[in-house]
Amino acid sequence: MADRAIGGNSQALLFLTDEQLRKGIEAMFFAYRGFTADPDRILADKEYGRAHHRAIHFIHRCPGTTVNNLLSILGVTKQSLNRVLRTLIEDGLVESRVGRQDKRERHLHLTPAGASMERELSDAQRDRMRAAYRSAGPVAVAGFRQVLEAMMDEDMRRHYLALRDGGA
Amino acid sequence: MADRAIGGNSQALLFLTDEQLRKGIEAMFFAYRGFTADPDRILADKEYGRAHHRAIHFIHRCPGTTVNNLLSILGVTKQSLNRVLRTLIEDGLVESRVGRQDKRERHLHLTPAGASMERELSDAQRDRMRAAYRSAGPVAVAGFRQVLEAMMDEDMRRHYLALRDGGA
DNA sequence: CTTGGAATGTCAACAAGGCTGACATATCCT
DNA sequence: AGGATATGTCAGCCTTGTTGACATTCCAAG
Structure with a gap:
């Protein structure tokens, strides 16, 4: 269970440890409440x-x-x-x-x-989202969107992309 | 309402347009379902x-x-x-x-x-989160967490930080 | 032209998981 | 002794999801 990302791998994969994943999971939970x-x-x-x-x-x-x-x-x-x-x-x-x-x-x-x-x-x-974006900065925002997109189910991603690109 | 971030500001704030915020909002919605x-x-x-x-x-x-x-x-x-x-x-x-x-x-x-x-x-x-992290990469993951933290209510952020730091 | 299937609306019943309000119990602290 | 705190519990309500059944309307294929 524990930290399979480390195994025979390099330090570059430290962001994939169970510890890091758990922080992301809890961040999603608490952030969605604010959202x-x-x-x-x-x-x-x-x-x-x-x-x-x-x-x-x-x-x-x-x-x-x-x-x-x-x-x-x-x-x-x-x-x-x-x-x-x-x-x-x-x-x-x-x-x-x-x-x-x-x-x-x-x-x-x-x-x-x-x-x-x-x-x-x-x-x-949007007010809350804007404050979060502003405080985190453009690079963080790009990463934020990237991870969220990768987290979606296939069906949901299709809808999301259609809205994202069609609605732009 | 529309795109107050642009007004008299610079191009560096283009990530704060209503358009960009809307994409983030929809990303949160669809991603939470996968989550x-x-x-x-x-x-x-x-x-x-x-x-x-x-x-x-x-x-x-x-x-x-x-x-x-x-x-x-x-x-x-x-x-x-x-x-x-x-x-x-x-x-x-x-x-x-x-x-x-x-x-x-x-x-x-x-x-x-x-x-x-x-x-x-x-x-x-975690499996899903790991796949998302891996596909997005460490820089994106850092941004992901940063934006989520900024999005939390104050009370929730306190709990989150206590868990994040205490549990590490 | 008929018929099957698609898109929609609606009724009924149910479950999960929030909420409020009220009240009981045990314990601690002053 | 008495007030405050931590917990448990009962009853009832709301929102929002579910399934199943059924009617209507319409398109399209035979």
Whole structure:
């Protein structure tokens, strides 16, 4: 178990020790709490939760996306998503338009109210991220993204890259 | 809202644009799924969930920790933790010893069975982390940790640093 | 034109894991 | 003796995930 990276290898692999990996694991745990803390605080006052935030985020990023596509990005069941989506539509934050070519599909868009909520949430989240980026510097940020990308499941990486490159 | 980092500033701050921040936010979202995926799969077969994993992890890291300390690390209520802890103790994975100095305190330890479960879970999680580290390289890993640390809430950072330095 | 399959919506039931509030017990400290 | 602390526990609630079943609508292939 212990530190297989060392074995017959060189000092250059010291960053692969179980010790280093454990620090990374704990860093992910504690950092993710910070990552969601600010939007969570805002959402608590309204009637919503983190699931609503995620839906709003990706509808903002992919205007006109279909339910199926959103399902696959979020990685939840349609029943779960539908519950969230229904309240967002009822409350006038999201609009669901019947597809023109394929009328079975629904294309999702934020209403002005939805866009305003999106801004409030992502501003809060970006503020923290910006402070972290600034304090760590550009080189660290590049490494941060590189490790995160390598950590994703294949399916998730596909979605991520499509958003990263398509949305740029 | 858009790209305040650019304003009257230099090119050196291009990594602080909203665009770059958004990519980091999405990377965190997708990567965290991968981060928990392997332990979750293992836990699904047994009677446990992610909350049990977290408790086991930190009891392993801080043998003899008190319930109160664990509460503060995990950031949940004692009722939530207790539900998890009770099942772990009933199932013989965790042992709760009355404190010697202060008999009000309970000191938590993994039993051999608990330690074995811990190993199985953290092996799975470390494997993925190791692959990510290896593919990204030591410089990226340093940046990864740096940005995550900067992203934590103050309370979480205290716990993280205590574990990072104390546990080294 | 019919039929199979895809995309969507919805109902019901359930589980995990958060939360609050209230209360009990044992222990420590002053 | 009495207040504070550490823990455990009961009851109930919420969010968000799950499965399974079923209806509708529509596209596309035969």
